[in-house]
Amino acid sequence: MSLDKNLKKLRKQYKLSQEELAKELKISRQAISRWEVGKTEPDIKMIQKIAKFYNVSIKELLSDEETSVKKEEKIFPLVEQRRPDLVLMGLFLIVSFLATGIPIIGILINLFALYYEKKKKTNKWHKIILLITIALLVISIHNTMVDLNFMLQSGSGTFEKMGS
Numbered sequence: 329m330s331l332d333k334n335l336k337k338l339r340k341q342y343k344l345s346q347e348e349l350a351k352e353l354k355i356s357r358q359a360i361s362r363w364e365v366g367k368t369e370p371d372i373k374m375i376q377k378i379a380k381f382y383n384v385s386i387k388e389l390l391s392d393e394e395t396s397v398k399k400e401e402k403i404f405p406l407v408e409q410r411r412p413d414l415v416l417m418g419l420f421l422i423v424s425f426l427a428t429g430i431p432i433i434g435i436l437i438n439l440f441a442l443y444y445e446k447k448k449k450t451n452k453w454h455k456i457i458l459l460i461t462i463a464l465l466v467i468s469i470h471n472t473m474v475d476l477n478f479m480l481q482s483g484s485g486t487f488e489k490m491g492s
Contacts, residue, residue: 332366334389338382339364353377417445417457424464431475434468 339349339360346360353360353374362368370378379386420441427434442461445454 330366330392331369331390332364334391335360335378336364338384338389342382352381417441420444421457421460421464424461424468428464428467428471431472435465435472438465438468 339346344352346364347357350357350360355374359368359370363370375386375389379389382389420437424434424438424441427437438461442458442465445457445461
């Protein structure tokens with residue numbers, strides 16, 4: 329098996345799209361595609377990076393022999409990194425949804441969730457998570473404004489009432 333076939337086989341074993349692998353290696357998806365069809369080959373530094381990423385030797389990567397992931401080493405670093413972020417973002421969304429009815433706290437929780445998601449970009453659902461978080465933030469702001477308006481109209485939020 330040649331380098332191009334080994335690269336494609338390893339990527340498929342790890343159930344990665346070309347785009348996901350490209351993101352991990354900080355290169356373009358098109359570069360991965362060109363390597364896999366044999367149009368071009370990665371430079372030696374990139375080969376080292378790929379071998380480290382897949383936890384295989386450079387010799388295995390370049391060899392014509394069958395390349396496979398060792399069973400005890402099949403734990404994939406990308407999945408390990410994403411799972412906690414994905415679970416944490418799911419929890420943030422649930423807490424954000426529940427907190428939309430609590431004035432000001434709902435806003436703060438949604439702002440934090442928005443900041444965290446924008447910073448981490450946890451997965452391919454990033455845009456949907458951002459939209460949900462923004463919608464929950466808008467609902468929290470609306471609920472806070474309604475509560476403040478109610479407090480001011482009922483007189484329970486004025487300083488004059490509190491002083492007497």
